[in-house]
Amino acid sequence: MIEIKNVNKVFYQAGREIKALDDINLSIAEGSIYGVIGSSGAGKSTLIRCVNLLERPTKGRIFVDGIELNSLSANELTLARRKIGMIFQHFNLLSSRTVFNNVGLPLELAGVSKQEIKEKVESLLELVGLSDKKDSYPANLSGGQKQRVAIARALASDPKVLLCDEATSALDPATTHSILELLRKINREFNLTILLITHEMAVVKSICSDVAIIGGGKLVEQGPVGDIFAHPKTELARQFIRSTLDLSIPADYAARLSASQSPNSYPLVRLEFTGASVDAPIISHVARELNLDISILSSNMDYVGGIKFGLMLAEFFGSPQATEQAIAFLKENKIEVEVLGYVA
Amino acid sequence: MSLEMFSTWWTTNERLIDLLITASGQTLTMVFLAGLIGLIFGIPLGVLLHLTKKSGLLSNKNLNKALGVMVNIGRSIPFIILLVAVIPFTRFIVGSSIGTAAAVVPLSIAAIPFIARLIEGALLEVPSGLVEAAQAMGAKPYQIIFKVLLPEALPGIIHAITILLVTLIGYSAMAGTVGGGGLGDVGIRYGYQRFDAAVMMMTIVILVVFVQIIQSLGDYLVKRVDHR
Ligand SMILES: Nc1ncnc2c1ncn2[C@@H]1O[C@H](COP(=O)(O)OP(=O)(O)OP(=O)(O)O)[C@@H](O)[C@H]1O
Numbered sequence: 001m002i003e004i005k006n007v008n009k010v011f012y013q014a015g016r017e018i019k020a021l022d023d024i025n026l027s028i029a030e031g032s033i034y035g036v037i038g039s040s041g042a043g044k045s046t047l048i049r050c051v052n053l054l055e056r057p058t059k060g061r062i063f064v065d066g067i068e069l070n071s072l073s074a075n076e077l078t079l080a081r082r083k084i085g086m087i088f089q090h091f092n093l094l095s096s097r098t099v100f101n102n103v104g105l106p107l108e109l110a111g112v113s114k115q116e117i118k119e120k121v122e123s124l125l126e127l128v129g130l131s132d133k134k135d136s137y138p139a140n141l142s143g144g145q146k147q148r149v150a151i152a153r154a155l156a157s158d159p160k161v162l163l164c165d166e167a168t169s170a171l172d173p174a175t176t177h178s179i180l181e182l183l184r185k186i187n188r189e190f191n192l193t194i195l196l197i198t199h200e201m202a203v204v205k206s207i208c209s210d211v212a213i214i215g216g217g218k219l220v221e222q223g224p225v226g227d228i229f230a231h232p233k234t235e236l237a238r239q240f241i242r243s244t245l246d247l248s249i250p251a252d253y254a255a256r257l258s259a260s261q262s263p264n265s266y267p268l269v270r271l272e273f274t275g276a277s278v279d280a281p282i283i284s285h286v287a288r289e290l291n292l293d294i295s296i297l298s299s300n301m302d303y304v305g306g307i308k309f310g311l312m313l314a315e316f317f318g319s320p321q322a323t324e325q326a327i328a329f330l331k332e333n334k335i336e337v338e339v340l341g342y343v344a
Numbered sequence: 345m346s347l348e349m350f351s352t353w354w355t356t357n358e359r360l361i362d363l364l365i366t367a368s369g370q371t372l373t374m375v376f377l378a379g380l381i382g383l384i385f386g387i388p389l390g391v392l393l394h395l396t397k398k399s400g401l402l403s404n405k406n407l408n409k410a411l412g413v414m415v416n417i418g419r420s421i422p423f424i425i426l427l428v429a430v431i432p433f434t435r436f437i438v439g440s441s442i443g444t445a446a447a448v449v450p451l452s453i454a455a456i457p458f459i460a461r462l463i464e465g466a467l468l469e470v471p472s473g474l475v476e477a478a479q480a481m482g483a484k485p486y487q488i489i490f491k492v493l494l495p496e497a498l499p500g501i502i503h504a505i506t507i508l509l510v511t512l513i514g515y516s517a518m519a520g521t522v523g524g525g526g527l528g529d530v531g532i533r534y535g536y537q538r539f540d541a542a543v544m545m546m547t548i549v550i551l552v553v554f555v556q557i558i559q560s561l562g563d564y565l566v567k568r569v570d571h572r
């Protein structure tokens with residue numbers, strides 16, 4: 001549905017060259033929810049803005065629904081954009097228009113009759129759950145409500161593609177969740193292809209089918225979300241995955257932690273389960289077979305695309321030999337083990 | 345000036361009262377006519393200044409520069425000089441270089457660049473994200489101007505028009521120089537040249553009332569259209 005071919009974007013600022021996008025190739029299938037993740041300044045916004053040519057690539061070609069956008073005249077591009085919806089981090093609703101008139105704007109631009117606009121807008125407001133707000137002005141809405149209006153507006157001209165530029169980054173976690181649910185719903189209901197950019201792996205994890213990771217303007221890694229979580233090939237991918245389950249050592253434990261073992265102290269270990277780890281009840285196996293008591297301090301396990309992964313902090317109470325054997329066994333099963341120190 | 349003095353003056357100076365009423369009419373005619381003409385030319389000019397900017401919708405460096413220089417020249421000529429300098433042009437347009445109608449010409453010429461800059465400023469306040477969103481939804485440039493930029497800038501535009509009208513009231517006082525009449529002219533002739541303090545006070549009071557009414561009306565309208 002969306003093809004991004006050899007796209008490069010160079011900005012010139014104060015005589016300096018900034019390579020914002022470096023030979024990006026992406027192919028986004030119809031009906032998928034495709035996530036692009038990267039840290040600040042990675043080039044995410046530039047990439048998504050290239051898709052509807054808000055930003056013209058310095059080099060490369062963009063196809064949406066089989067049409068090469070770069071080759072269109074200004075007027076043709078304007079018409080093509082009506083089939084590409086877009087929502088933004090800061091909503092970009094017109095403050096001078098009511099909710100109703102904001103949602104109706106794309107239809108007004110296309111010269112649709114008043115009666116049709118009314119019917120369409122009312123059904124869209126119902127879809128996003130804001131029928132009661134139709135005469136309100138955006139200034140009187142919450143962030144989540146504003147983004148719902150923006151989504152309704154983006155859907156007004158029946159687009160085939162929806163571009164989301166950090167659509168949930170200005171929202172709290174609960175609202176983020178509800179907006180993502182709404183995106184998933186419209187993806188299913190209208191078979192709408194969604195390209196979503198974010199800096200949060202949690203967003204990718206919760207709704208995307210595929211993900212591309214970009215860093216420094218380069219496409220670092222891409223694939224189905226499950227595969228990336230299971231077998232991240234790059235350090236950047238691992239970092240993003242870890243960021244979804246960051247576990248830190250509680251302060252009072254950290255204070256009691258020492259680097260060397262004394263007779264009555266026990267190791268505090270961090271276990272990292274990845275897609276490569278053997279999927280079996282390993283913890284209880286270790287405890288039973290090696291006569292080791294395992295006390296789980298904290299744990300953050302997750303399940304994405306058929307893959308179990310996560311982090312766990314645990315204390316191993318047992319003889320030094322048993323502990324050593326346990327660690328060896330865990331490593332054999334492709335669980336990464338790190339001894340963080342010894343707690344007295 | 346006590347209240348009693350004021351009322352005796354009022355009953356004994358019918359001719360002067362007529363004069364003040366006529367002068368008020370002339371002032372209002374000059375201000376609103378020149379204001380209207382100023383807006384008709386100044387608003388498109390302001391929009392053009394905004395659009396031709398570097399990051400603007402119809403970015404055009406040379407046109408922007410040319411317009412900018414023109415506007416700056418217009419803005420830097422003191423009105424009293426402009427008034428005299430454009431006399432030949434005034435004569436060409438209205439057939440005469442004196443009278444209220446003649447004063448409207450220089451007032452309009454002063455109003456155009458003045459309002460153009462204020463409109464440009466009002467448009468600058470419209471977040472660029474809104475224009476981008478409109479582009480993304482397939483708005484043509486004229487649709488962006490009329491459905492996004494101008495409606496979103498409306499509070500600022502009304503504010504700018506208020507400032508223009510108040511400024512024109514001030515300028516119109518100088519129109520007496522070309523026989524334009526108006527309250528300013530009366531104030532100078534009676535108050536300054538004939539030391540008639542009462543008449544001068546009256547003209548000032550009327551001018552203050554005009555300015556108050558325009559400003560309040562402007563503020564009220566801004567409040568009504570501002571949903572930010
Ligand atoms: N109009 C511009 N002119 C010059 N440089 C730009 C412009 N837009 C973006 N850049 C540069 O391009 C790079 C990528 O920017 P971009 O906005 O795409 O990053 P991002 O991944 O969206 O970051 P963030 O998460 O902070 O939004 C940055 O180094 C930025 O400074």
Ligand SMILES: [Mg+2]
Nearest residue numbers: 044045046166
């Ligand atoms: Mg960005």
